[in-house]
Amino acid sequence: MTDVAENLSNVRARIAAAEQKAGRVAGSVTLLAVSKTKSVELIEVAVAAGQRVFAESYVQEAIAKQTVLVDLPLQWHFVGPIQSNKTRLIAEHFDWVHSIDRRKIAQRLNDQRPADMQPINVLLQVNISNELSKSGSDISEIKNLLESIMKLPRLSLRGLMAIPVKTTDYAEQRQAFRCLAELKTELNETFGLSMDCLSMGMSNDMEAAIAEGATHVRVGTGIFGARDNK
Numbered sequence: 630m631t632d633v634a635e636n637l638s639n640v641r642a643r644i645a646a647a648e649q650k651a652g653r654v655a656g657s658v659t660l661l662a663v664s665k666t667k668s669v670e671l672i673e674v675a676v677a678a679g680q681r682v683f684a685e686s687y688v689q690e691a692i693a694k695q696t697v698l699v700d701l702p703l704q705w706h707f708v709g710p711i712q713s714n715k716t717r718l719i720a721e722h723f724d725w726v727h728s729i730d731r732r733k734i735a736q737r738l739n740d741q742r743p744a745d746m747q748p749i750n751v752l753l754q755v756n757i758s759n760e761l762s763k764s765g766s767d768i769s770e771i772k773n774l775l776e777s778i779m780k781l782p783r784l785s786l787r788g789l790m791a792i793p794v795k796t797t798d799y800a801e802q803r804q805a806f807r808c809l810a811e812l813k814t815e816l817n818e819t820f821g822l823s824m825d826c827l828s829m830g831m832s833n834d835m836e837a838a839i840a841e842g843a844t845h846v847r848v849g850t851g852i853f854g855a856r857d858n859k
C-alpha cells in the first residue's frame with residue numbers, strides 16, 4: 630500500500646525546500662496532485678491530508694471521480710491531451726485546463742463554457758523540445774495561437790505549460806524550464822499581457838522547475854505511487 634499521506638508530506642517538504650533555495654516566497658508554488666488512473670479512495674486519503682487541488686488526464690475517468698467527490702471543495706485541473714469531441718465535458722467540469730495546443734480546441738472551450746460559470750482558466754501547452762516531443766504547440770506557432778485566444782472572452786489566459794523531454798541531468802532540466810519562463814516573459818511584453826502562471830515540474834524534476842519560476846507543479850507518482858500502464 631502506498632502511504633499517500635506520508636508521500637504528500639514529503640512532496641510538500643521538497644517544494645518548501647526548493648522555494649527557499651530559490652529565494653521564493655513560501656507557498657508561492659501550488660501543488661497539483663495528479664490522480665489519473667488512481668482511485669477515489671486514494672484521492673480521499675489525499676483530501677484528508679489537506680490536498681484540495683487535483684489534476685486529471687482522461688475526461689470520463691475524471692468526471693466519474695468528480696461525481697463521487699462532489700461534496701468536497703476541490704479544484705480540478707485538466708492536463709491531458711484534448712480531443713475536440715471532449716471539449717464540452719472539459720468546459721463543464723474543470724476549473725483549469727493546462728493543455729491547450731491549438732485554436733480549434735480553444736474556440737470550442739470558449740463556446741461551450743456554461744454561462745453560469747466563471748471563465749475557464751487556461752494555459753497553453755508549448756513544445757519546448759521540438760521534434761523530440763509531440764505534445765504542445767510549436768514555439769513558432771505560439772504567437773498566432775495566443776492572438777486568437779486573447780479574443781475569447783470565456784477563457785482566462787493564465788500562462789504556459791510544458792512537459793520537457795525526460796532527463797535526470799539537473800542543468801538540462803533547468804535549461805528547458807528556463808526556456809518556458811523566458812517565453813512567458815517575452816509573450817507578456819509583446820502582447821501586453823499579464824500571464825502569471827508557469828505549469829512545469831513533475832515528480833522527478835520539480836526542484837529544477839521551482840528554481841526557474843514554476844507556479845504549479847504537477848505531481849503524480851511522488852504522491853500516489855507508480856501508475857499501472859494505461
Ligand SMILES: *Cc1c(COP(=O)(O)O)cnc(C)c1O
Nearest residue numbers: 663686708831832847848849850
Ligand atoms: C501524469 C502527468 C503528470 C505526473 O507525472 P509524475 O511523473 O507521475 O509526477 C504531470 N503532468 C502531466 C501532464 C501528466 O500527464
